[in-house]
Amino acid sequence: MSGKTKVAIIGSGNIGTDLMIKIMRLSKVLEMGAFVGIDPNSDGLKRAERMGVPITAGGIDGLVAMPEFKDIGIVFDATSAGAHKKHSEILLAHGKRVIDLTPAAIGPYTIPPVNGDANLDALNVNMVTCGGQATIPMVAAVNRVTPVHYGEIVASIASKSAGPGTRANIDEFTETTSEAIMAVGGARRGKAIIVLNPAEPPLIMRDTVYCLTDDADQDAIRQSVAEMAAEVQSYVPGYRLKQDVQFERIGDNAPLRIPEMDESFTGLKVTIFIEVEGAAHYLPAYAGNLDIMTSAALKTAEKIAMRSLERTDA
Structure with a gap:
């Protein structure tokens, strides 16, 4: 098994930014490929740019237009339930795997220690709340x-x-x-x-x-x-x-x-x-509610990436 799966995060707020930092610090199988927001002055986008991550303030359309988009394997959506419906349609049409950190619940509910291995082949998985x-x-x-x-x-x-x-x-x-x-x-x-x-x-x-x-x-x-x-x-x-x-x-x-x-x-x-x-x-540290969401999403994405890499190497 070799190489890392490139990922994108839509949503430059608290959850998206924390998830980006976790991926860059902790993950051995995921690599940041793009960080997406809609406010060019957001702390998350500025931080991502300082860390060398390709960014866009153009939302989902800006992501699709980025040259890096073609190499993205997994996209995390850390926006809102309403916005995710549009994002999911666009991303699935482009053949991207989607991990939903909103309560939109388009894909199957996924709780890592309960059913974490059951939905690894789903195109869109939902991290509940x-x-x-x-x-x-x-x-x-x-x-x-x-x-x-x-x-x-x-x-x-x-x-x-x-x-x-x-x-x-x-x-x-x-x-x-x-x-x-x-x-x-x-x-x-x-x-x-x-x-x-x-x-x-x-x-x-x-x-x-x-x-x-x-x-x-x-x-x-x-x-x-x-x-x-x-x-x-x-x-x-x-x-x-x-x-x-x-x-x-x-x-x-x-x-x-x-x-x-x-x-x-x-x-x-x-x-x-x-x-x-x-x-x-x-x-x-008091924001454990955000930490458990991003940690669960990271664990799920790593399992999806490892399964894909194993199949490729096989």
Whole structure:
């Protein structure tokens, strides 16, 4: 296996810039081929230019017009759900592989430690959301021990870490994450809530995961959760369980009403608390929500690139 796969990033904001720096510092199989924005004065474009990366402020049309475009194998889209629909059509028409960091959900949901190898041949893969990347592995960890009837996640991120793209996609965040809790996490029903915390100094990303299951082996759930956390830590070192997994038995004498399912629940309530500290490649360490997205996208792209190179060498 030889050579690196050239990639482009559309979106010169927080996520796109952090992803660019990760690729340049960490990746042994990916190489920056182009960095794309729409504001020539953005910090991301200026930084990319200083680092020797070919840039354009012409958006998707500017990327296609660049001489470097023909050598690009994978394109990351770190813009918005609405913009991604247009970008995906254009990129797929040019035969490019696409990794979507918006909640557009055109391609299959991809969470590296849960189904990271299942979608490597898809032309467009969706990285769900920051909350999804942090919490769906935990839903899946519980679900592989006992079926999850209902999974709810609450993602709390520092307000300062939420840029214009994140704020424009709040509705898509909740919808896409809720669907992925079911499609990837395995829950029968899912719900997602995001909180932009304005506290000063900014707080590190915190996530709470609630799973309602039948009565099950609590030690097996603890072990499954710990093993899954370790898998996520392999590519997001700042990912950690904040405290021990919590269990509560919901009895027939006081059933829990689930409005989203219009039914009452008795059984086991599993609560998992997570903290995600960023690697601070571009943004402060409190922005773990961005770090887990870019780290997941990087891991997925590297797997896609390695598979393509192996096939070429074969």
